[in-house]
Amino acid sequence: MLTVGARFLNIAEMRVGVVGVGGLGSPALWSLGALRPSLVRIWDPDRLELGNLHRQIIYAEADVGRPKAHLAAQWFRMRSPGSEVEAIAEAFDEGATIDDLELVLDCSDGFETKLLVNRACVRARVPFVFASSSSWSGQVLGVRPRTTACVACVFGEIARPEAFPTCAEVGAFGPLLGQVAARQVRVGMGLLEERGPEPLHVFDQGERMPVVVERRPDCPYCSGRASASEAIPTPSPEEAAPSVDLRGLRCPATYVETRRRLERLPLGARLWIVFDSDESARTVPRSAVAAGHRLVSSRSEGGVHRVLLERGS
Amino acid sequence: MSERHGRQLVLSGWTPELQARLAAMKAVVPGRSIRSEVCALYLVGAGVGALAADSVVGEACRRLNPRLRLEAPPASAPSVALGGVELPRIDTGDPVGDGAAEAAALLEAYLK
Numbered sequence: 001m002l003t004v005g006a007r008f009l010n011i012a013e014m015r016v017g018v019v020g021v022g023g024l025g026s027p028a029l030w031s032l033g034a035l036r037p038s039l040v041r042i043w044d045p046d047r048l049e050l051g052n053l054h055r056q057i058i059y060a061e062a063d064v065g066r067p068k069a070h071l072a073a074q075w076f077r078m079r080s081p082g083s084e085v086e087a088i089a090e091a092f093d094e095g096a097t098i099d100d101l102e103l104v105l106d107c108s109d110g111f112e113t114k115l116l117v118n119r120a121c122v123r124a125r126v127p128f129v130f131a132s133s134s135s136w137s138g139q140v141l142g143v144r145p146r147t148t149a150c151v152a153c154v155f156g157e158i159a160r161p162e163a164f165p166t167c168a169e170v171g172a173f174g175p176l177l178g179q180v181a182a183r184q185v186r187v188g189m190g191l192l193e194e195r196g197p198e199p200l201h202v203f204d205q206g207e208r209m210p211v212v213v214e215r216r217p218d219c220p221y222c223s224g225r226a227s228a229s230e231a232i233p234t235p236s237p238e239e240a241a242p243s244v245d246l247r248g249l250r251c252p253a254t255y256v257e258t259r260r261r262l263e264r265l266p267l268g269a270r271l272w273i274v275f276d277s278d279e280s281a282r283t284v285p286r287s288a289v290a291a292g293h294r295l296v297s298s299r300s301e302g303g304v305h306r307v308l309l310e311r312g313s
Numbered sequence: 314m315s316e317r318h319g320r321q322l323v324l325s326g327w328t329p330e331l332q333a334r335l336a337a338m339k340a341v342v343p344g345r346s347i348r349s350e351v352c353a354l355y356l357v358g359a360g361v362g363a364l365a366a367d368s369v370v371g372e373a374c375r376r377l378n379p380r381l382r383l384e385a386p387p388a389s390a391p392s393v394a395l396g397g398v399e400l401p402r403i404d405t406g407d408p409v410g411d412g413a414a415e416a417a418a419l420l421e422a423y424l425k
Binding site for chain 2: 171182
């Protein structure tokens with residue numbers, strides 16, 4: 001039934017933590033239930049509300065008012081009878097036990113909790129998968145602590161409200177949460193087997209795009225061994241092409257915008273993109289090339305980076 | 314209805330009129346696999362009022378909404394449908410992601 005490959009075979013030995021059983025945690029449990037892990041530990045401090053039901057597809061209307069951690073545990077025991085299930089009806093905090101787990105799925109909402117999960121998993125060196133979704137977009141990032149980019153490497157340490165608006169502000173689309181959570185579980189399985197870099201998966205307007213991300217050498221969460229930053233390619237002669245100014249934007253918005261602009265052009269047409277984010281200047285061209293476009297030229301001066309991209313197929 | 318679907322009603326492109334029309338619509342989701350169950354749960358969660366599906370899938374959806382009107386599924390249907398719009402099934406080998414993607418495609422087609 002699952003055709004994702006041999007990496008799913010050792011799941012029966014696996015102990016997985018699920019932080020939050022709401023819009024992401026519910027479909028994540030659906031995916032995990034099919035894999036029958038040996039243990040699932042669930043954290044959630046909330047009680048079920050009527051307004052949860054449109055997107056949290058493991059609950060029953062009759063259960064409104066009851067603690068979600070216990071309801072989710074009950075559901076999982078029914079779906080995966082061989083699995084041991086622990087329900088913790090409290091918020092995930094610094095004291096949470098995770099060092100006996102092989103994988104943590106961060107299905108929480110709120111950037112503060114996400115940084116807490118990031119800190120705990122990096123400290124205990126437990127692989128984990130960050131996910132978030134609101135409105136019509138979502139993001140998934142698998143993290144092998146101190147090996148691949150962590151949540152703070154990619155998003156910074158300060159919650160930018162515009163990057164993580166709450167569901168109450170911009171709404172939530174249930175089926176998108178399901179797609180994001182299913183990807184989160186797949187990325188989690190892959191984390192345990194593969195050793196390559198982990199892309200950030202960006203869901204936007206019904207499309208999924210893998211975006212190249214990098215560790216930050218000065219990351220207060222996971223640095224210790226700085227990763228070598230890539231040299232910027234030697235500039236080639238300036239070529240005439242329209243220009244799009246993306247100064248002020250950071251990843252992944254820079255990439256989403258770059259692709260959107262580029263893919264409006266005919267095949268072979270070129271576009272200069274201007275960034276002031278160092279990270280975007282490195283990662284956006286690589287992601288664009290991976291998506292089939294061509295990097296023609298790039299140059300940097302005084303903190304401003306210009307890259308010339310050619311529309312591919 | 315607004316308490317139940319509040320987080321959905323604030324989505325750009327979603328209106329109380331669309332929500333009310335969805336309650337009068339029927340979805341057709343054949344099969345009793347995880348993919349079918351997830352697809353049907355998301356459609357019923359979104360507010361679809363009637364469902365033609367396998368009884369196992371139908372009963373699971375009734376937990377979410379006890380007022381759901383259930384019908385028997387068509388004898389054989391290679392597609393999923395919402396309000397008469399039929400879409401092909403999605404099969405990438407990830408049943409939860411595929412079921413969610415089917416529901417997303419049907420609802421997005423309806424919203425357009």
